[in-house]
Amino acid sequence: MTSSGYGDVHAYSLIEMLFSSLVMVVGKLTFGFVLGNIASTLANLDSQRIEFDDHIDAVKKFMHDQQLPKTLRQRVMTYFSFIWRYNKGISPRSVISELPYCMQGEIQMLLGGDMLSKVTLFRDCDASFFRMLSLKLTHVPFLPGQYILHKGDMGQEMYFVHRGQVSRGCSTEVPRPVHRPHLH
Secondary structure, eight states: OOOOOOOSSOOSSSHHHHHHHHHHHHHHHHHHHHHHHHHHHHHHHHHHHHHHHHHHHHHHHHHTTTTOOOOHHOOOOOOOOHHHHHHTOOOOHHTTTTOOOOHHHHHHHHHHHHHHOOGGGGTEEEEEEEHHHHHHHHHHHHHHTTSSSTTTTTOOOOOOOOOSSSOOOOOOOOOOOOOOOOOO
């Protein structure tokens, strides 16, 4: 970008020269501004990935320090890869947490209120109950084939299937605790 113009059109008067110089400078500044914005956008996209990768490194270090079995480590890393593909590692709850409480209720009602209204236990409840209950909903993605509960587990949550399907299995296979010496 050392020169501008076609070379066959020349400015002859002082006004034409000033005007063409002004147009060239404005054009180059605009080009630089657009190019800078593109570079900034790409850098911001990378910053999310770098932050997520730092979190993954901490998880890997934790699993290594705790000597977790290789199969469990692979499942954990598969889960985090899924989370990145699903929502770029951003928690939906963290996105709306900065909004006013009432607005959070509206958003949560739009996202999950229809599921709550279909539960026969909540059939006769009013809208304020659904709004408050929807604020307690937490979006938890599960991988295909991943167990939600094992037979005999004490349930502490209520699950609603928002997308996908769940099958009921009868696996009694529960991971047994591995004895490890405690470090003090």
